[in-house]
Amino acid sequence: MNDKPRDNIYATPQSMIVDFAFDEKVAGVFPDMIRRSVPGYETVITLLGLLAEGYAQPDSRIYDFGSSLGAATLSMRNRVAHDSCRIIAVDNSTAMTERCRQILAQDDSPVEVDVICADIRDIKVERASLVVLNFTLQFIPADERQALLDHIYAGLLPGSALVLSEKLAFEKNSEQQFQTDMHLAFKKANGYSELEISQKRTALEKVLIPDSFETHRKRLQQAGFKDVYQWFQCFNFVSLLAVK
Numbered sequence: 001m002n003d004k005p006r007d008n009i010y011a012t013p014q015s016m017i018v019d020f021a022f023d024e025k026v027a028g029v030f031p032d033m034i035r036r037s038v039p040g041y042e043t044v045i046t047l048l049g050l051l052a053e054g055y056a057q058p059d060s061r062i063y064d065f066g067s068s069l070g071a072a073t074l075s076m077r078n079r080v081a082h083d084s085c086r087i088i089a090v091d092n093s094t095a096m097t098e099r100c101r102q103i104l105a106q107d108d109s110p111v112e113v114d115v116i117c118a119d120i121r122d123i124k125v126e127r128a129s130l131v132v133l134n135f136t137l138q139f140i141p142a143d144e145r146q147a148l149l150d151h152i153y154a155g156l157l158p159g160s161a162l163v164l165s166e167k168l169a170f171e172k173n174s175e176q177q178f179q180t181d182m183h184l185a186f187k188k189a190n191g192y193s194e195l196e197i198s199q200k201r202t203a204l205e206k207v208l209i210p211d212s213f214e215t216h217r218k219r220l221q222q223a224g225f226k227d228v229y230q231w232f233q234c235f236n237f238v239s240l241l242a243v244k
């Protein structure tokens with residue numbers, strides 16, 4: 001049924017927990033890791049295809065920022081009319097981009113994809129009909145998030161959009177508790193042990209910094225987006241659509 005290598009990176013006790021990195025080890029188990037760790041991930045991936053179909057404009061570009069193994073790119077590639085635009089998939093992990101190129105080569109969609117190994121903060125956004133940050137902004141230092149969104153906004157065509165999927169922090173303590181408890185229950189139900197969950201939490205502590213919905217909304221408005229819709233939520237994971 002599921003032939004994807006299983007994630008057991010944090011299954012054995014580690015004497016020193018190093019910061020989480022998207023290295024070869026993570027890239028090798030990534031589809032299993034993200035499916036068992038992010039509630040709603042597969043639904044978001046599927047629905048990104050529909051959003052791309054809706055927003056793709058002729059002679060424009062779709063940017064997939066933090067593309068990992070290209071799941072969002074693949075979903076969009078198979079929904080976009082083939083002569084309308086090309087997809088630019090960017091990730092700064094060589095382990096991810098190398099595997100991503102192999103995966104995309106197996107797919108026969110006529111939509112062209114450039115897979116670029118680079119920091120998304122160094123990529124010029126031009127003539128974009130859609131930009132996707134699917135669980136990526138949370139890994140960018142908090143004080144650099146506004147500048148990145150400002151730059152994305154400037155490169156978007158009129159009427160186009162940004163999809164921002166993120167792990168969320170909640171302003172009310174009781175909701176933060178509820179949502180993180182449910183995320184924990186989701187991970188346990190997917191076969192992760194207490195040890196795996198706690199060691200990964202430590203590894204992510206300084207690497208994945210979630211913001212609240214209000215912080216995201218203010219940043220997107222500050223960048224210039226006229227509307228911000230929350231189109232998806234599953235526990236503490238949300239996806240927003242910001243319209244130019």
Ligand SMILES: Nc1ncnc2c1ncn2[C@@H]1O[C@H](C[S@+](CC[C@H]([NH3+])C(=O)[O-])CC(=O)[O-])[C@@H](O)[C@H]1O
Binds near residue numbers: 034071072092120
């Ligand atoms: N500064 C950066 N520049 C480029 N890439 C970066 C940067 N920082 C982190 N990344 C990359 O962003 C990705 C985040 S995963 C995205 C899932 C994917 N979108 C998916 O729909 O499957 C989300 C997760 O693992 O929770 C990793 O591949 C990093 O290498």
Ligand SMILES: O=C(O)C(=O)Cc1ccccc1
Binds near residue numbers: 037
């Ligand atoms: O596992 C978690 O707690 C997460 O927040 C999601 C995640 C998924 C894959 C890599 C890093 C973080």
